[in-house]
Structures are given as structure tokens and as C-alpha cells.
Amino acid sequence: MSNNGFMRLEQVTKNYKDPASDIYFQALRGIDLKIKKGTLSSIIGPSGAGKSTLLNIMGGMTKPSTGTIIIDELAVHSLDESGLNYYRRNVAGFLWQLPERNLLPHLTARENILYSMEVAGTAREERETRVKELMTSVGLGARMDHKLGQLSGGEAQRCSLAVALANNPKLLLADEPTGELDSETTIEIISYLQELNREQGTTIIVVTHDQRFERMTGQSYNILDGTIAGLRRSIDRDKEIKDWRSSQREEISVVNQFGQVKIPNRIRKKYKITEYVRFVEDLESKRVYLEPVDHE
Numbered sequence: 001m002s003n004n005g006f007m008r009l010e011q012v013t014k015n016y017k018d019p020a021s022d023i024y025f026q027a028l029r030g031i032d033l034k035i036k037k038g039t040l041s042s043i044i045g046p047s048g049a050g051k052s053t054l055l056n057i058m059g060g061m062t063k064p065s066t067g068t069i070i071i072d073e074l075a076v077h078s079l080d081e082s083g084l085n086y087y088r089r090n091v092a093g094f095l096w097q098l099p100e101r102n103l104l105p106h107l108t109a110r111e112n113i114l115y116s117m118e119v120a121g122t123a124r125e126e127r128e129t130r131v132k133e134l135m136t137s138v139g140l141g142a143r144m145d146h147k148l149g150q151l152s153g154g155e156a157q158r159c160s161l162a163v164a165l166a167n168n169p170k171l172l173l174a175d176e177p178t179g180e181l182d183s184e185t186t187i188e189i190i191s192y193l194q195e196l197n198r199e200q201g202t203t204i205i206v207v208t209h210d211q212r213f214e215r216m217t218g219q220s221y222n223i224l225d226g227t228i229a230g231l232r233r234s235i236d237r238d239k240e241i242k243d244w245r246s247s248q249r250e251e252i253s254v255v256n257q258f259g260q261v262k263i264p265n266r267i268r269k270k271y272k273i274t275e276y277v278r279f280v281e282d283l284e285s286k287r288v289y290l291e292p293v294d295h296e
């Protein structure tokens with residue numbers, strides 16, 4: 001793997017068995033994905049597309065049915081229970097949609113953050129210093145001693161972010177982190193993620209159905225029916241970008257192991273590509289063109 005190749009997924013599948021009928025359902029149908037270190041990516045798709053399944057597999061919470069998952073040089077797909085524990089405590093951090101899943105309700109914001117460091121085995125003195133830093137960086141300084149029930153949705157999610165970051169994870173995985181938030185608070189959380197990515201170099205992956213993430217992240221993958229069909233990314237993604245919204249984007253498609261390509265809907269509509277296409281080679285320019293064909 002190249003130096004900045006941080007994560008590599010090859011042909012990852014996940015089958016679930018329906019207990020009633022005993023029939024297998026393929027939630028992931030061969031995911032290939034490479035994510036570079038220090039990038040901010042989103043994986044966007046509708047409900048049922050396989051987003052949570054994929055994220056849980058990346059986080060070492062769920063075993064894939066088949067496939068290879070290399071993250072930070074660890075073969076996550078073949079780690080045993082103690083390897084997985086190490087990975088979940090020291091490499092990956094999680095941010096879930098529901099604050100109830102991130103925070104213990106009987107503990108204050110501060111205690112929640114301290115608790116997650118304690119679980120990871122951080123020394124006491126370090127915990128005290130780090131908790132202050134974290135509370136300040138997510139802008140919760142004044143709400144330190146409030147419990148989950150006393151925090152607004154946005155505050156609870158910022159506190160959850162602090163909990164997820166307590167162990168300095170190299171990788172932050174977020175599942176619909178703004179699903180329960182209003183527009184303004186959503187933008188606020190996205191801004192925190194961008195800042196974290198820029199300033200600490202944390203590799204961040206957000207899965208969501210929220211299309212707004214597309215322009216807020218360096219690259220956004222499109223997941224549909226358990227496969228990654230394509231991605232949109234900033235053309236000048238190697239430059240340091242302060243505002244992704246104003247960056248120029250390109251849309252590219254994945255060629256899967258069978259040689260199949262998904263033609264983006266926009267292109268299909270615009271050029272009236274319906275059932276068949278012909279590949280027209282232009283030898284001079286070494287380009288291949290797609291041409292709609294009327295089969296009849």
C-alpha cells in the first residue's frame with residue numbers, strides 16, 4: 001500500500017439471514033474502497049442501502065461475510081476478539097446518530113468524556129488535561145456539568161463528538177451524525193468535523209442520507225443496494241481547501257470486478273441513454289465515447 005493509503009476494502013460482502021424464512025439477504029454486495037489518510041469523506045445513500053452495515057464493519061463491530069479490510073495496516077477482517085478490542089479503543093472512534101447511544105445518561109458531559117478515556121486506559125493526569133481541551137474545542141466549556149437530558153440536540157452531539165475523540169482516534173466513523181438535528185446545528189457539526197480533519201489530520205468517514213454532505217466533504221461516495229456506484233470529488237483536492245462548497249467537483253464512476261459501470265442518472269437523462277450503448281473509439285485522441293443505441 002502507498003504511504004497515505006490508510007484504508008483498503010476489497011470485495012466486502014455481508015449477508016444477513018432472515019430468521020423467519022431462513023433466506024439470506026445480501027446487504028453489501030462487494031464493496032471496493034480506498035481511503036487516504038487525513039481525508040474527510042462521506043458515503044451517501046438512501047435508507048437500506050447498507051450504510052450502517054458498512055460503517056459497523058469498518059469499525060470492527062460487525063464481521064463481514066467475505067472480503068478484506070485493511071485499516072492502518074491492521075487486517076481488521078481477521079482480528080480476534082482482543083485485536084478488535086484494541087482496534088476499537090485505540091484506532092477508531094464512533095459518533096452515532098442518537099446521543100443516547102454515545103452518552104451515558106446518568107453521567108455529566110465531563111464524566112462521559114472522562115469515562116471513555118478511563119475505559120481506554122488513559123492515565124489520570126492526562127484525562128484531566130484532555131477533558132478540558134476537548135470540552136473547549138467542541139465549544140461545551142460552560143455545559144461541562146450537565147447531563148444528557150439537560151443538553152440541547154446540538155450540544156449533546158458536540159459532547160458525543162468529544163467522547164468519540166477522547167482517545168485520539170486516527171479514524172472517526174460517524175453514522176448519520178446529524179440525522180436528528182436542525183439545519184443550523186447540522187452545519188455546525190459539519191464545521192467541527194471539517195476543522196478536526198484540517199487541524200488534527202483525523203481521517204473521517206461519515207455515512208448519511210443527507211445530500212448536503214456531498215459538497216461539505218473532500219470526496220463523497222454514492223452507495224446504492226450494497227454497492228459503491230461512484231463518487232464525486234473536488235478537482236483540486238490536493239490543495240488545502242477552506243471551503244469545499246466553492247470547490248469544483250467531478251463525478252466519476254466505479255468499474256466493478258465484472259467490468260460494469262453505473263452511468264450517472266444526470267448523463268443518462270441528458271443524452272437519452274436508455275437500454276443500450278455503443279462504445280465509439282477515437283484512436284487519434286485515445287478517447288472512448290458512449291453513444292445511445294436504438295436496439296430495434
Ligand SMILES: Nc1ncnc2c1ncn2[C@@H]1O[C@H](COP(=O)(O)OP(=O)(O)O)[C@@H](O)[C@H]1O
Nearest residue numbers: 016017027045046047048049050051052053054
Ligand atoms: N442485523 C440485521 N439482520 C438482518 N437484516 C439486516 C440487519 N441489519 C441490516 N439489515 C438489512 O440490511 C440492509 C442494509 O441495512 P443498513 O446497513 O442498516 O442500511 P442503511 O444504514 O443504509 O439504512 C437493510 O435492508 C436492512 O434491513
Ligand SMILES: [Mg+2]
Nearest residue numbers: 051052053175
Ligand atoms: Mg443506517
